[in-house]
Amino acid sequence: MEQLFFAVLDPSTVESATARIQEIITHPDSISDILILAQNTNNHKIQLMCSIQCFHALKIHWNILTQELQQNIFSQILIHLNNQNCPSHFLACIELMVNYSPYLQQYIHHYIVQPITSPLTPALIQLSANLYSLCLRDIDFSQILMHYLSNPQFKNSAEYKLSCISLLREISLNQSCEENQNYQICFHLFYQLDFSDIFYQFWRTVKIFIIGDLISSEDYQRIxxxxxxxxxxxxxxxxxxxLLLMCLTSQIEKFPSEFIFxxxxxxxxxxxxxxxxxxxFSIDFLTLFEPFFDRSIFDQSNLHERIINQIYNFIRENATKSQEIPVYATLLLILNLFLQPKMIFLKxxxxxxxxxxxxxxxxLESPNPILLEAACHVVECLEDSILSNTDELINSVLVFVIKKLASIIISDNLPFSLRLTVIASFLKATESFDFCVDGIFNEISKGQHLxxxxxxxxxxxxxxxxxRLDSSVTTDQINLLITNIQQIFNNIENIEIFDSCFGLxxxxxxxxxxxxxSFILPVIPVVIESKSLDLISAVLNFMRNAILLFKKNIQFSSFCYAQCLSIFNTFEESDLLFDSIEVMALAxxxxxxxxxxxxxxxxxxxxxxxxxxxxxxxxxxxSQSIVKLLNNEKALRLAEFCMKMMKETDIHGVVDECLYTFQQLVKHHQTNEIINIWANQIISGYIEGSLQFDDLSAICSFISSFWPISGNKSDIIFNYLITKLFSFQNFGNTQNEEEEINIEEIVGAIAEAIKVKVLSTQSIGILLHEIDHICNISNTLNYQINFCYLLFQLLTADFTNGDxxxxxxxxxxxWFQHSIENDNYSAVSANLSILFFEIYARNKNLLPLNILLSAISQFPPKKVSSTNLMLDSIIKNLTTPTEFCNNEICASLVEAVSKLLFFNEFNLSKRKISVEKFNNVKRIVATAISQNNSIIPMINQFFGDSTFQKLLAIVNVI
Incomplete structure (x- = not known):
């Protein structure tokens, strides 16, 4: 055993020796051998390894040992605790034994209260601290500790002082710091320590004091x-x-405001x-700076805003005056926190x-690897923060950044670990990037030799x-890629990279x-036979996405269904089982x-x-994806399971998911009386309070589907929702993110009731009565968006016969004026633009010309869903030639829609916007030109010859 422990200390034999030790400690007899070795050796490293392996062996065997053997082992380890340099894991062994076998607590109790002439070692005092709350509360340690602390042999020992501090701190728990003698002795000892010599013990002690709030304000100031x-x-x-600063920043709110910066x-x-x-450089260093950006720990939001402002100005000043690599790297590190998607500091x-x-x-252009790595982490944050911004400047710069990353990836003399970091940033930055970066495929291809x-x-x-990004890739290049992929798949020795090839x-x-x-189809069964979980996971991902791309390809779906059934039957105890169910459900x-x-x-x-x-x-x-295909028997079984789970389970999220599933059942099986009865029970249970749902969006989504079968319950549900809407604190002016989301969900459910026209005249009257009141108290972004949506539904449902x-x-x-002046409110301006088009369709005299022009200028919105609504509004409301007689309207419309065509070119290729809808907008632009030739020079001036020729071509087609 001793030879094995020495072998562990040798890097060349550590793996084989560790494996042999792990094998030995699977036998109960190894515990005795380890304890004998620990007693006979004078080598402290060997003693430490004995304590560690003894702990592992006890965890394995303790419960199968006889009580006599347990007591014998317990006594031997207690002897080791009398050693002034007792290895720490022997303490852990005692704690394990006492916790596993409570009868040993009496022996510990007796051992601790032995006569003072047998002094307690630091290890025994530390053990007393660790077991104090379990079985030593009735011992008065004051006399014992005062004896040691007055004895010259002990009072100059840092180890004794630290172990005494641990025990005194444990005794002082849940007691007021004031007039607490143990607490005062504890800190009296603490201030006697030479912190430079025992830094890590000091740090651990301070960390426990501060984080546990076991400290007076005076002592906190001294620390x-x-x-x-x-x-x-x-x-x-x-x-x-x-480490010291981590102690300070973890409690930063306790500092005077002027000292935080x-x-x-x-x-x-x-x-x-x-x-x-x-x-x-490591991104993990961010932990040190995160507390400065945590708004929740600051009582005063204006104080926090002032601190963040100081930090940003500090970054800006140092970025312009310093040329030092570590300074730049640290500045980049902190900029990551300004880019966090849920933070307010993006402004x-x-x-x-x-x-x-x-x-x-x-x-990014620096040759220094530290700076390059730091810049790459900032690039990764861009994907979640400002890549969604449609500002032309930002997008052109991001295209440059992506091209720059590609050129770094293929550069020579780059350490491979750093190359992987750059690749990770490249992949993250382009995850949701919706613009062409032509030529990037050829650029990346140059680096294959690396x-x-x-x-x-x-x-x-x-x-x-x-x-995915490069629209300039030729058919020949695609064919060559396909040939290369086929060659890789034809050689089973390449099986380790099959998963990457599926992604390509x-x-x-x-x-x-x-x-x-189709050449891929014979490869899939081979991968499944390999039984490699990673490869099969890649195959399932390929089949899932391919089915989504080729939804109506029955032959391919049939093939996928059969392969997934094979995976399901082969990997019954693996997560692959559930992935295969998902793919079959999609098929x-x-x-x-x-x-x-x-x-x-x-x-x-x-x-x-x-x-x-x-x-x-x-x-x-x-199951939600196939509900509409189920027969009555299977639908009822699923409904029964959901009802059972909603009433019985306490697993987080399951009740809400049951509700979403039941929503689909209500939607697609409205004729099933039992399902309708159960749906009514869910609604009644929620309103009466007998059913609870964690996620308000789940119940609101369910209510939205329930409206068509709500019958005479519709007004009851409506009144409940209206009451709940006004129950939120500071309704309309809330800054609470959770409340804003809840308001959005309730408004969505009410809007759905308007859309399907199930509300009585009385309920509509209540809503119209509240409209003006709601409008006047609402001044937050989220609420304005939802309110616009509510008005949009009221307009389109036309309950008031055009009034x-x-x-x-x-x-x-x-609101509109504020939104177009404030970038954060761009979604409000988009929703208001849609609303203005609806108002314009009903009464063209109500909208001043400048409002209509401003509404048009808000194109394109950032979200595809809003884009679709705006396209609908244009197509529906601006199709008559009279609108195009006004030069200003016509020119604004052409400018806006041309921007729309440019920004959504990629969305069109991704099928997020229908080709028919896209072409309808083009026809509107063409109509504008054909009705008003005077705007042709304006088009030419705005967009140049290329765009002008495209628009003219559309006119010619018409």
Whole structure:
């Protein structure tokens, strides 16, 4: 055993020795051997390893040992605790034994209260602290500890003081700091320590004091001062200073406001020093700065805003005056926090884009690996923050950044680990990128020689992304890629990169759907036979996405269904089982195959009875896609399962998912009386309070589907929703994100009731009566968006026979003006534009010309759903030639729609916007030109010859 422990200390034999030790400790007798070795050796490292392996062996065997043997082992380990340098894991062994066998607590009790002439070692005092709350509360430790602390042999020992502090802190728990003698002794000892010599013990002690709030404000101030003194000492290493600052920033709200920014400066300096010393950059360093950006820990929002403003100005100032790599890297690190999607600090970047992008690009172009890695992490944040912005400047810069990343990926002399970092940023930054980056495929292809066979998968991943972005890829290049993929699939030795090839093929067929990919079909059964979970997961992902692309391809769906059935039967205990159910459900849904759907429902319901609670949400989600294909028997079985779960389960999220499933059942099986009865029971249970749902969106979505069969309950439900809407604190002016979401869901359910026309005249009257009141108290972005949607539904349902006097146009105009002046409110201006078109269709005299022109200028909205609504409004309301006689309207319309065509070119290729709708808008532009020739020079001036020729061509076609 001793030889094995020495072998563990040797890097060349550590793996084999560790494996042998793990094998030995599977035998109960190994515990005695380990304890004998620990007693006979004088080597502290060997003793430490004995304590560690003894702990592992006890965890395995303790419950099968006889009581006599347990007591013998317990006594032997207690002897080790009398050693002044007792290994720490022997403490853990005692704690384990006492917790597993409570009868041993009396022995511990007796051992601790032995005569003072047998002094307690630091290990025994620490054990007393660890077990105090369990079995030692009735011991008065005061006399014992005072004896040690007055004895010269002990009072100069840091180890004794630290163990005494641990025990005193434990005794002081849940007691007031004031007039608490144990607490006062604890801190008296604490201040006697030389913190430079015992830094890590000091740090752990401080961390427990501060995070546990076991400290008076006076002592907290003194600890702060000690930390600040240590931060100034050169002998304290930067990684140690980092730990000290983590203690401070974890409780940053306790500092005076004027000192918080000074702590940030300390953090910045320590971070810079650490990068200097280690030449290492890690995104994990963000933890140090995150508390400064956590709005919830600051009582005053204006204080927090002031601190963030100071931080941003500090970044800007240092980015322009410093040339040091660690400084730049730390500035980039902090910029990540300004780009977080759920934070409010993005406005600093959006108002200073020129500086931000210049700084980022400057760092990306640096040859320094630390700076490049730091810049790559910022690029990754862009995908979640401002990539959705349709500003032309931003998009052109992002195209440049993506091209720059591609050129770095294929550059020579780049360390491979850094190349992987750049690839990760490239893939993340382009995840949802909806613009062409022509030429990038050819750029990436130049770097194939940099990826040896064992790393070729990363090159293939880059190809998959670049082919999605590059519209200039030729048919010949696609055919060559297909040939290469076939060659890889034809050689079974390449099986390790099959998963990457499936991803590449998916990108090809998504953007080049005419490609024949039937050659892949024989490969899929081979992959399934390999029983490689990763490869089969890649195959399932391919089949899932291919089915979504070719929804009506019955032959391919049939093939996928059969393969998934094979996977289901082979991997019954794997997560692949559920992935295969998902693909089968999609195949059934898109081919409308009722036979498959009913068979799949049997599989799903069978899994629900086999202790699959952790997968209930997945199973319910898959069932939702095939509900409309189920026969009455299977629909009732699913409904029964949902009702049972809603009443019995406490698994988070399952009840809400049951509700979403039942919503589909109500929608597609309205003639089933039992399902309707159960749906009524759900609604009644919710209103009466006997059924609870965590997610308000689930019940609101259910109500939206329930309206058509609500009958005489519709007004009851409506009144409940209206009451709930006004129950939110600060309704209409809320800044609470959760409340805003809840308001959105309730408004959506009410709007659906308007749309399907189930509300009585009385309920509509109540709603119209509240409209003006709601309008006047609402001044938040989220609520204005929802309110516009509600008005839109009221207009289109036309309950008032064309009378729209209930709409306060002055309020809407003020919202609109504010929204076009404030980037954050762009969604409001989009929704109001749609609303204005509806008003314009009913009464053209109500809208001033400048409002209509401004509404048109808000095209295109950022969301595809809003784009579709706007397209509908244009097509429906601006199709008569009279609108095009006005030069201003006509020119504005042509400008807006041309922008719309440009920005949504990619959405069209992704089938998010229908070709028919797209062409209708083109016809409107062409009509504008044909009705008003005087705008042709304006078009030419706005867009140049190319766009002008395209629009003219449309006119000629018409």
């Amino acid at each position: 702060q001062n000690i930390i600040l003194e240590l931060l100034k000492k050169n002998e304290i290493q930067s990684n140690q200073k980092y 000074q702590i940030f400066i300390f953090c910045f300096q320590v971070q810079v020093q650490y990068i200097y010393e280690s030449s290492i 600093y970047i959006n108002s200073d884009l020129q500086f931000f992008f210049a700084f980022l690009i400057n760092c 990826f040896p066979n064992e790393n070729i998968r990363y090159f293939i991943m880059c190809q998959s992304t670049s082919i 093929l998916l990108s090809i067929i998504e953007y080049h759907p005419s490609i024949d990919f 059934a849904r898109y081919t409308a195959n009722a036979q498959w759907a009913n068979c799949i429902m049997d599989l799903i319901l069978d899994q629900s009875t086999r202790n699959r609670e952790n997968f209930y949400i997945q199973l319910l989600t898959y 729209i006097s209930y709409i306060n146009l002055d309020i809407l105009f003020s």
